[in-house]
Amino acid sequence: MPIADCHPLKPSRSIDLKAGEPINGYKGIPTGENRQLLSLRMAICQALYEEMKRDETIYVMGEEVAEYNGAYKVTKGLLDAFGPKRVIDSPITENGFTGLAVGAAMTGLRPVIEFMSWNFSLVAFDQIISNASKMCYMTGGMFPIPLVMRGPNGAGPRVSSQHSHAVEALYAHFPGLIVVSPSTPYDAKGLMKTALRQNNPVCFLENEMVYNLEQEIPTAEYLVPFGVADRKREGRDCTIVAVSRSVHWALEAAEQLAKEGIECEVIDPRTVKPLDIGAIVESVKKTHRCVVVEECYRTGGLGAEIAAQLMELAFDELDAPVGRVTTTENPMPYAANLEHETLPKPHRIIAAVKAACYR
Amino acid sequence: MTAAVQPDHWVRPDPVQVRDEIGRDRLLGMFRKMLLIREFEERAELAYKAKKIAGFLHLYIGQEAVATGFFDHLSPGRDATVTTYRCHAQGLLSGLNPDELMAELYGKATGNVKGKGGSMHFFSKEKSFLGGHGIVGGQVPVGIGAAFSAKYRGTGGVSVTFLGDGAVPQGTFHESLNMAGLWGLPAIVVIENNQYGMGTACHRAVAVADMAALKAPGYGVEAITFDGLDLFASWKAGQRAVAIARANKPVLVEAKTYRYRGHSVSDAGLYRSKDEVERYKALDPIERVQTSLLEAGWLTDDAATTEREAVVERVRAALDFAERSPEPDLSELTRHVYAE
Numbered sequence: 001m002p003i004a005d006c007h008p009l010k011p012s013r014s015i016d017l018k019a020g021e022p023i024n025g026y027k028g029i030p031t032g033e034n035r036q037l038l039s040l041r042m043a044i045c046q047a048l049y050e051e052m053k054r055d056e057t058i059y060v061m062g063e064e065v066a067e068y069n070g071a072y073k074v075t076k077g078l079l080d081a082f083g084p085k086r087v088i089d090s091p092i093t094e095n096g097f098t099g100l101a102v103g104a105a106m107t108g109l110r111p112v113i114e115f116m117s118w119n120f121s122l123v124a125f126d127q128i129i130s131n132a133s134k135m136c137y138m139t140g141g142m143f144p145i146p147l148v149m150r151g152p153n154g155a156g157p158r159v160s161s162q163h164s165h166a167v168e169a170l171y172a173h174f175p176g177l178i179v180v181s182p183s184t185p186y187d188a189k190g191l192m193k194t195a196l197r198q199n200n201p202v203c204f205l206e207n208e209m210v211y212n213l214e215q216e217i218p219t220a221e222y223l224v225p226f227g228v229a230d231r232k233r234e235g236r237d238c239t240i241v242a243v244s245r246s247v248h249w250a251l252e253a254a255e256q257l258a259k260e261g262i263e264c265e266v267i268d269p270r271t272v273k274p275l276d277i278g279a280i281v282e283s284v285k286k287t288h289r290c291v292v293v294e295e296c297y298r299t300g301g302l303g304a305e306i307a308a309q310l311m312e313l314a315f316d317e318l319d320a321p322v323g324r325v326t327t328t329e330n331p332m333p334y335a336a337n338l339e340h341e342t343l344p345k346p347h348r349i350i351a352a353v354k355a356a357c358y359r
Numbered sequence: 360m361t362a363a364v365q366p367d368h369w370v371r372p373d374p375v376q377v378r379d380e381i382g383r384d385r386l387l388g389m390f391r392k393m394l395l396i397r398e399f400e401e402r403a404e405l406a407y408k409a410k411k412i413a414g415f416l417h418l419y420i421g422q423e424a425v426a427t428g429f430f431d432h433l434s435p436g437r438d439a440t441v442t443t444y445r446c447h448a449q450g451l452l453s454g455l456n457p458d459e460l461m462a463e464l465y466g467k468a469t470g471n472v473k474g475k476g477g478s479m480h481f482f483s484k485e486k487s488f489l490g491g492h493g494i495v496g497g498q499v500p501v502g503i504g505a506a507f508s509a510k511y512r513g514t515g516g517v518s519v520t521f522l523g524d525g526a527v528p529q530g531t532f533h534e535s536l537n538m539a540g541l542w543g544l545p546a547i548v549v550i551e552n553n554q555y556g557m558g559t560a561c562h563r564a565v566a567v568a569d570m571a572a573l574k575a576p577g578y579g580v581e582a583i584t585f586d587g588l589d590l591f592a593s594w595k596a597g598q599r600a601v602a603i604a605r606a607n608k609p610v611l612v613e614a615k616t617y618r619y620r621g622h623s624v625s626d627a628g629l630y631r632s633k634d635e636v637e638r639y640k641a642l643d644p645i646e647r648v649q650t651s652l653l654e655a656g657w658l659t660d661d662a663a664t665t666e667r668e669a670v671v672e673r674v675r676a677a678l679d680f681a682e683r684s685p686e687p688d689l690s691e692l693t694r695h696v697y698a699e
Contacts (some may be wrong), residue, residue: 059511077634085511091541096500096534103504104488108512130494131501137695139482139490142697175696185559199698 025077026050041211042187044074044150048112048191050221052082056112058196061088061097062114062151071116072152072211098124098149102131105145110196115151118167118205122264132201133176150193150204153181154245154295155343157209158193161331167294168243169302171203171274179272181205183247185215187270189222197223203306207245227274231283235263238353239283241306242293243269245343250293253349262357272302280306281314289356291323293344298326323352368572368582370596374651377591379586383657389431389590390652391666392566393423393645396448398670399457401448402678403464403478407624411682412464417445417479421588421619424644426452428593429519430609432601434488437514439505441498442521444492449521450481453488461677467684474687475695495556496529499548503535506546510607517545517604525556527565539609540578544611547600551587557622558630571613580609587616588642591651609696616641 026049028036038046052058060066060075060082069076079087090097092346094115101111115121121128128149136144155164161205172179182188187343188206194203232247233254242250247268265283269276284290290310292303303324310322325344332342378386402420426442430452433440442449450460455471463470464478480491489505492498502520509516526532527550527625539546550571556564567573574583581603585592593614600610615657617639623626628636637692652658658666 027592077598091537093534093538095531096503096538097536099500099531100504100507100538101499103439103489103501103506103518104508105486105504106501107505107508109508126494126497129501130497131492135696138476138480139695140471140475141695141699142472142482142484143489146698156561178697 010120027077030219034347035216036219037214037216038185038189039211039276039281040182040185040188040206040213041072041074043189043217044192044206045076045078047189047196048075048078051193051196052078052086055196057108057110057111059086059088060112060113061101061133063090063092063116065089065114070114072208074206074211075114080260094120094124097129098127099131101147102127102135102145106135106143106146110146110296112148112150112196112342115149116318117156117163118151118153119163119165121149121151121167122165128171128177128201134173136200137176145201146199146201148192149202150226151206152211153205154207154209154210155332157337158334158336158339159332160334164332166327167203168205168272168294169296169300169305172302173300176201177273178202179205180226180270180273181243182270183210183232183244183268185213186217187224187230187268188267189217190222191226191270195228197212205244209245210248224270226271226278227270229267229276229279231265232268233264233266235265235287237263237287238265238289238291238356239280239287240264240266240279240291240293240349241269242266242297243272246295248294249344249346250349253346253353254344257350257353261351262359264353277306277309277313281310284310284314285317288317288319290318291325291349291352291356293325293349295344296328297329298324301326306312320356320358323356325349368569368584370583370585370592370599372591372595374589374591377595378651378655381594383655385431386648387657390645390648391670392452393427393519393590393648394667394670395457395673396423396427396451397645398674399451399461400447401678402674403461404620404624406464406664406678412478414477415437415444416464416624417622418618418624419445419448421639421644422551422553422616423448424593425549425587425614425616426521428590429549429597429600430645431594432597433517433519434660435483435488437487437516439487439489439502439509439516440521441489441502441505441518442491443495443498443523443526444479444491444493445523446479446481449488450483450491453483453486455481455483455486455488457673457677458680459509461674461681462684465681465684467681467687468497468687468691469680469684473691475691496526496531498522499526499531499535500538500663502548503539503544503546506539506544506609507542508697509545515605517547517601519547519549521549521551523556524550524554524561524570525559527570536574536578536580536609536611536652540580543607545604545607547604547612548609549612549614551616553616553618555622555630558626560630569613571611575611578611580611583610583612585612585614588639588647589645590644590648632647
């Protein structure tokens with residue numbers, strides 16, 4: 001398993017606007033020795049910037065991506081850099097601009113579309129599934145769809161039921177789509193660059209709650225391949241599998257468990273599809289226990305899939321049933337205490353790991 | 360009533376004048392294409408009944424003049440086209456080989472999309488024919504995307520998106536026309552109003568009768584309406600639409616047409632009378648072109664017979680090719696799920 005070429009994650013700073021630091025946009029903060037400090041938000045923006053410089057067929061379209069600089073500022077500065085031909089504010093018309101992107105991808109362009117949130121991708125579900133995901137196959141390979149669909153996924157802060165969908169399992173269900181969900185700035189940049197150099201429709205699932213997460217990463221170009229997991233923490237007692245924001249909950253849980261003598265290994269698949277099940281199996285061969293943490297629902301979620309694959313591939317390695325810590329099976333409630341219990345937060349992960357370890 | 364909205368949306372040319380404008384060779388070319396489309400589909404229908412073809416088979420019979428008149432103004436490759444599941448005519452008009460199209464209906468390895476699409480999914484990368492789409496209205500933003508792409512790349516190309524009257528109430532229709540109008544895209548959107556969305560008469564599904572004329576102003580796009588059973592009207596409408604679109608102005612077109620067959624071959628057509636179908640058959644677009652060609656002295660009865668025999672022979676060869684072709688290898692099952 002590769003060890004990411006980056007320093008450990010730093011906790012989010014409180015942003016000092018008066019200091020004039022670019023808290024977003026594509027310009028990182030140089031830290032010397034060919035390294036730069038970037039938030040996850042900036043890392044995605046920098047990947048877009050670099051690839052748009054390289055490839056004129058890339059355009060960015062979505063609601064508020066241009067003049068407003070992006071609802072979450074992920075596209076900040078791109079309009080100034082590339083102009084209104086390539087950075088385009090769309091009306092609120094998800095099914096329309098997704099279908100437009102499919103047609104553009106079929107005729108020589110490489111669209112990047114932003115869903116202000118993946119909740120709104122459901123309005124475009126037909127274009128994503130019936131057109132983008134099936135086009136290459138149903139045309140006998142004639143029309144691959146080089147398309148990146150990106151935006152924040154999962155629960156925001158106290159935004160209740162219609163703005164808190166986690167869609168990784170939903171989209172991973174369909175052949176033809178690639179599902180990416182990075183947890184760190186390093187991974188986000190490298191995965192976005194890979195997404196922009198391949199020819200399949202990619203669901204690039206970000207998370208609002210980790211946009212401000214900062215990390216020192218190389219200034220030199222690098223790519224992170226699809227289908228290669230990253231070990232975010234080493235441990236011998238229990239494997240925790242998580243992507244995106246859940247990785248950070250898993251790491252927090254692992255630190256607390258370490259105080260009780262349970263050392264968890266945290267595996268971040270980084271891409272849900274293709275899934276690096278080999279890396280998960282390797283880890284389970286060492287720990288013999290596994291807990292999957294996800295923001296999806298339990299029924300048909302990532303945990304269900306990973307547990308089934310572990311049963312198929314590592315049945316004799318497991319010393320305990322695979323644990324699943326998921327969003328509980330209810331629409332997201334608004335009340336703070338109810339929201340807290342709905343999400344797969346560290347206290348629930350700790351309980352699941354202890355159960356897997358019979359502690 | 361609708362005349363008050365946009366009095367000049369109707370294209371009703373004098374057929375003789377248009378015939379002269381088109382000229383002998385070009386008109387004969389379109390006549391041959393319409394004959395080929397008709398023969399291709401009539402033979403496909405028989406092959407379906409003989410259980411050589413399965414799944415859905417939506418026939419364009421009766422509507423041939425619409426796509427034929429428009430394609431005559433396009434350069435496939437530079438100009439993109441996209442249509443519904445009723446896509447055989449557009450495939451043939453794009454210049455695709457009838458052999459590979461018939462083989463696709465047969466589900467063979469030599470098919471247009473390797474036996475993975477069937478009747479609803481003909482495509483051509485080379486001719487920028489963006490398919491044959493199975494979801495009502497799903498192809499409309501794709502066609503707008505091709506227009507966006509043409510403008511972005513500066514190719515001078517236009518896109519023509521065909522849809523049925525049944526797709527007009529879909530959200531994609533509204534979203535697509537809004538984007539086309541908003542951004543000034545070289546997009547032509549052609550509603551082929553064949554009077555029925557499956558078994559539902561148009562007046563039971565769409566709130567207004569003259570769809571292009573009444574809806575186009577709401578998107579700031581131009582409107583054209585024509586008799587879709589008349590090739591001369593279709594050709595003039597296509598000429599006007601392409602000229603407008605080449606100047607980066609979108610156009611919404613309504614062809615008032617009719618399909619002789621059911622929605623698909625499984626449709627018994629109980630929602631309309633035989634008299635009604637016969638009335639439209641008397642207006643057959645291919646017969647009318649033939650009559651005009653004979654009147655002009657550009658075709659004799661003997662030559663007409665020869666033309667018809669030629670397409671019969673061509674389609675017979677396509678059927679033979681499809682029959683003789685192998686089924687896809689099982690290794691194809693999971694190939695092309697992702698780009699190679």
